[in-house]
Amino acid sequence: MAGIGFELRRLSREETLSSLASAFGHAAVVAAGPWLFTIFSLALITLTVEQIVGLAKLATFRIIIIYAFATSLVLTAPVTIVATRLVADALWLKKTEAVRPLLLGAYGLAALVVAPSSLLLALYFGVPSDLALVLIATSLTVALIWVALSFCGAVRDYKGVTLSFLFGLLMSLVLSIAAGLAGLGPGGMAWGFLTGLMLILAGLTQRVLTTFPLPVTDVGSGFRAMLDGLDRYRLLAFGAFAGTAAVWIDKWVFWFSGVGEKVDAGLIHAPLYDSAMFIASLAIIPSLAQFVVRLETDFFDRYQTYFGTIKAHGTITQIEAARVRLKSYTLDHLVLITVAQVGICAVLILSAPAIVDMLNLQYRQVAILRFGALGAVFQFIFIATTSMLLFFDRRMLFLGLQLLFFALNFGLAVWTVGAGEEFYGVGYFLACLMSSVVAYVLAERTFTHLNYLTFIGNNPSVREAESMRGRPPRGIPQLVREGLAAIMPPIRRS
């Protein structure tokens, strides 16, 4: 008569809840960083190189870098977000030996995706072979940088990241400017820039390898783990892909519209729209940084208190109190930071003419810059709230919101292009506004119904049991199963 007896014992293992998601939500915020790094380095190049080598040479060189950054960012998004999640899982399970193989696997996968894609891109635009070569090499290097960055983010190695980037970018600037001055043309400048990027990649890889010194025993294991992870976390992978594509889609619409211009290398861009939008995007950096810091400290405390209260066998009254604290704190601070962001935005709007003047932009870009700055406020809210959802493992909502943002940004950009120059930037602003309102409402609902979601609606143990209905027990990710067994032995044998 052992039936229910086995089950009584088994219950103790089912106290998993959403703990796995915790380390990860954080990293997802850091993952918003790469896109900012892109903008930041481009701005830096524009500001410094242009003065020295002149606009003509710069345009082709800059567009190569933009293409390399954009394609690699969008194409590796699924790989990086899944790698981030797997690293977070492995660290939570204290399986540090799994990290190195994962890094190799993620590198391999990213290279497999990006190399042929950038080759196709070069063929499509008829890029001359010397420039095509540097385009592919840069795309590959940057793709691997995104991957490495996600690993550093998962272990919160900000110092390593910052040092690598500072040094690498400095080298990039020096080498590309030197190449420009030496008359090596856009190709030479790009190779120079690429050298700096390779240094960044080497630095980041080194950081990860030193942090996780255990040698790789099975080279293929990380690759297989990545493929499994892409399947298991396909909602995440797809969501990240849609999310990064959404950030670029309005630019692409402009490139392929009448506004787009072709550079010598055959690639197209829309400098009128792009440069104003890139600069506007920079306005988000202070708020996002502030948000990450808040996440790291106060939010994370309350988040852990909430789950800690549950795990420490709190009563429902105590759990509810922790939920209320978590909700009010998080939403209050989101509002506070948004208010600050509005301030930055106001400054940007007021000083737009001066900025345009200072950066040698065209005067008709002032309005675009202003709408971009306005949009940035809401894009901040969108990024902040969607990463909140990941903290609570609401992957389906995350995907839905990214698709919504993509669709809106795409549709409204198409509309903008047709509506005329005075509407440039309005589409992006409206897309950010609408997506962020929806995201905020959903995040608010998540906090309101957090207890239900934690225990039933979004509880992996409940979902997993459901997904295995009618089949013999198999298919629980082996890592998680082993990990749980190690962490929570059902019976302590004395």
Place this chain on the structure above:
Amino acid sequence: MTDLGTAPRQSGVEADICLIVEGCYPYVPGGVSSWIDWLIRSQPDTTFTVVTLWPRPTSQPPRYALPPNVRTLRHVYLQDFGARPRNFVALPPNVEALGRALNRLTTEGGADALREASEQLAATRRHVDLPVLFNSPVAWQLVQDMYAAEMPYGSFLHYFWAWRALLGGLFATLEFKLPQARVYHTISTGYAGVLAARAALETGRPALLTEHGIYTNERRVELLMADWVADTVDKGHALEDPRFDLRDMWVRAFEAYARTCYEASTEVVTLYQDNQRLQRALGALEEKLKVIANGINVGKFAALPQAADDARPTMALIGRVVPIKDIQTFIAAARIVRERIPDVRAWVMGPVDEDPAYFEACRALVAELGLDATVEFTGAVNIVDYMPHVHVAVLTSLSESQPLVVLEAGAAGIAFVATNAGSCREIIEGRDEEQPPLGAGGIITDLVAPDQIADAVALLLTDHARRRACGAALKARVVATYTSERAAAAYSALYRRLILAPAHGKGSGRVVAPARGPMQETA
């Protein structure tokens, strides 16, 4: 049954007997499963349908081939209930009444409570299917309400999982589509007992319960020994603290299920009288109680020769080397016996691989006591080969129900020394009402009493006349009372009587089928 001329007509009846078994047949070998296999095969003219309650779908192969008179085997998965979580499900209007009814069924139990819960669930099903409900905000509301009523000061996490296990099993049991049969025979209380009670209420056909061990008691012991159940309420040293924790919740639920089953069953059968104490304590009515002892096939044992008086004095324990058999007490007793009878031999006959750590501890004790030449672990052997050399059989178990080894040794005419566990006393000394009294078949001792066991064994090893008298008495009792033919005849008669019993229809007023719900309508 071949003769059903006077049996009540029922359309769509699938089998005579619906056997309801929890957590054993046909997947776990031995014990109760073998008994079920025996029961079905002993009634070749009766048709069966078997409902087996199991935690979740399993890839294990069945350990027993279904006998030809089994029509179907169905499964109820107790811990596999619920649909994909649905976040937008409106609360049904009776959610509070449902919570109260479920609370009553899992805390007090009884046929009335089961009927009330069935009615509330039927009303709920008009708004939402149970599997959806179980993973929806409705369940969240229910668990909070029941927690607030039950243990608002206790760990919610523990309560939640306990609630899910408890209610998931209950929902699976109440949602299961019953096969139509003439009699519902459950082999335990627990969820199987609830299912049988439900069948009796819905169909008006009799429910019959056979309890081997007392389910509530076994679960209680299991819960007390389980150190994973954190003490959710810090009771400190105040033993009279009235607050209760998770163990209490489980135990109370199993007791409530048992009460429900006892009340709904027409007959409550067990293996020996001592079990009836616990059944009475949980409300089983005296007139329903009945003992049908397990029997053995005495033939192959009765023909065995007896060990000669001048053969090497031999005591033997037949059983697995596991803590519950208390092998260490047997070893300690062997040491005392050897002081008086230096050439005594002590066999431990049974598998040693089930609990290797315990086996090691036993071997260490043998070495420490210098018993290497006395105590021998034979491992799993055919006991028939060894029995002709055994003078006294011993059982030192801490807990037993109706141990077959006592019957087997008895059939072979071997005198027995056993602890007072399960039905050992009943078998060895005979029931009070035994006519004519056959006399003692051996000696009963206290638990964990090496001295008493050694005294008893030494006495029987040295007093040849007394030993032979005991062996003869035990053999006579086994042949008279504990043959499998006798047990099979008792069940045959019981089945025949219940199959022919009139249904308790709606007119009888005693049990009323609940309002028709999807439960009966789904094909």
